[in-house]
Each structure stands twice: as structure tokens, then as C-alpha cells.
Amino acid sequence: MQTSRIILASASPRRRELLERIGIPTIVVPAHIDESVLADESPEEHVRRLSRAKAECVAAGMPEGRYFIGSDTVVVLEGRILGKPADRAEAAAMLRSLSGNRHQVWSGFAIHDRREGRTLDGAVCTDVEFRTLSAQEIEGYIDTGEPMDKAGAYAIQGIGTFMVRQIHGSYTNVVGLPLAELLDALAELGAGYPFMNREQQP
């Protein structure tokens, strides 16, 4: 993969970790954009719009680099987007509402290819089913500090894995970046794929 050209427009350490785990080193440049949900915007529309905005915003501010990846993730319960909890009480309320229920995680992604002036984007939905949580489990999980900066008040790849019974769909999408779909898009843009470095290319 011609990886020197990938810029990740996201401050999320878990997105960077996902890409680096599969051999795609990234330059991280957080995008500072308004993440408010627009009136009548669906979760899918919301994550696609923000992903595109992040990729293009960071590209606009940098003189170098070819491929810019933007991404955004939301947790959706019964059609309602759950953001990051403001305090312990809100985290507890979110976790109580997810307990024993099924919710959706939507992640959007956009890859802006500056040289070709082209942006590919997509959005992926994964169903997540939670165990029924006791009050003690919810309080104990909040005590770890993990829920406070996470959409929906949990991290599936962290301690929060104890709450998840099943998922249906992409796992990496719940972590924050749907890898299979992202790799398809990178291939479509001619940006290579994992384990393909310059030396191996024809």
C-alpha cells in the first residue's frame, strides 16, 4: 500500500489503531468542524456528511498529501442518536436504555483523493445487542472512566465488551471505521491494499 499518502482526519485513537494494525500507517490531523445533527437528517446522512466534511476540511488546510480519510460514528437507539454523555448521570441513563436492547451503530467514511479531485464515501450499519446490565455493572463501568468520551457511553473494543452479547454486521464499524468497505474504496481509488507496498508493486 502506498501508505505515505494516507491522512486520517480524525482524533480518534481507535481509528488510527485499526488502520495501523492492518499495516496502514497514518498521519493524524483532527478536523475541527461543527458536529451538530441537522433537522430531519437521518443517522446515515449525518455520518456521511460529517465524514466528507472532515476529509475535505483537512485536505483544504494541508499543502501536501493525496488521500484524506474522514469518519464519523453515531449510536442510534429507536431512531434517536445518542451522543457523548455530559456527566455520570447521563452515562448511566444511556447505559440503562441500551441494557437488554438492540441498537444500531452507524459509521460513515469518506476518502478524498486530492490529485483526482474525487471523494468516495459510504456508511455502514451494525446491529448491537446488549446483555441485561445490573445497576452495579453500570456504576462499575462508569467508575472506569471509559464511557465519558464515547458516543452511546461505551467502547466495544475496551472494557465495554462485557456488555455486548451479539453483533450483526461489521465489527470494525462499531469500533469506528468499517475496514472491509474502506479497503474496497481504497482499491477503487487505486490506493492499493494491505501488504502491498511500493517494492511489491509491478
Added chain:
Amino acid sequence: MQTSRIILASASPRRRELLERIGIPTIVVPAHIDESVLADESPEEHVRRLSRAKAECVAAGMPEGRYFIGSDTVVVLEGRILGKPADRAEAAAMLRSLSGNRHQVWSGFAIHDRREGRTLDGAVCTDVEFRTLSAQEIEGYIDTGEPMDKAGAYAIQGIGTFMVRQIHGSYTNVVGLPLAELLDALAELGAGYPFMNREQQP
């Protein structure tokens, strides 16, 4: 959780890591048992039998400890159990057979409660759908060394995550231990649950 009493009868570092991530420190004592598949044994019967054998074998050899967890995981493609690849060629053949297809991962678990002379066991199946892999991706993945000691020649929680498009069922089950079902069984045995330590107990 009264965690000082949990002994994990498995050498798998990924099972230990899963338990420790959710606040269950373990004492690891690998079980040395014959892991051959019996004639006419289904994947479910196989992983349940080995899980129970591992837990009870380790308990028999230790003078102390109350709860002993055994576990076993197999990868099943079209009804056939895929073991650990013997060499690069076999790893490549397994990955080619998984490419673009759906397979099943079965993990069994058994918890032996020595004080009560009781063993609870279970087995969980997760469907895993792979991307279509290029020859270069398969060779590149084998070059990382990761496939060689893994059933089915991949690790979903490692670099192998790049091959997985979707899963249906428990994610931790694919890693090697179905946490939700294991926590249910620990609770049934009165062994507590995450974030419940001695100080917090009534």
C-alpha cells in the same frame, strides 16, 4: 467479582486478555490434553468436551482454587473443522477456502466449581463472513506470521481483522471465549460478575 478464585485452563493469551480487560484477573494453567476430534463428533460436541476436560484436568492437578475455566475454539467451513495450519502452504489453502465465504466459529466453555463439585458448560456459534482476498493479501498476511498458530489460520482481533466483512453473533466468541454467556454462567454459580469485588459485596 471474587476474582482470586478464577483459574484459566488455557494457554491462549487472547482468552486471558479478554478476561483481564473486563476486570477478571486470572491464574493461567495450561491443560495438556489430547485435542483430537473424535469420529462422528460435531464441532459443538467437540468444543464442549474439550472445555470440560481442560477445566477438570487442571482442577485435578491443583490443590487450591475454586473456579476453573476451560475453553476450546474451532473454525468450521462447510461442516469441516479447520485446525492450525502445519505450514505456509496449508495456511494459504485455508485462507483461500475462507476467502469470499461464510464460515462458523464455535467456542466451548466450561466452569468447574470445585467446592460445589459442579461444572457448567456451553458452546456458542458465530457466523463470520470474509472479504474476497487477493493472492497478495494472503501471502502478505502469512508473512506477518500471525496465521501459523491459529485455528483456521487467522486471528480476528489481530491483523486478520482486515479479512472480515461481517459477523453474526458473539464477537468475543470468535476471539476465543464468549464473554456474555460466560458471565451468565459465572453469575449462576454465584461467582460474581464484573466490577463486583469483595469490598462492594453486601
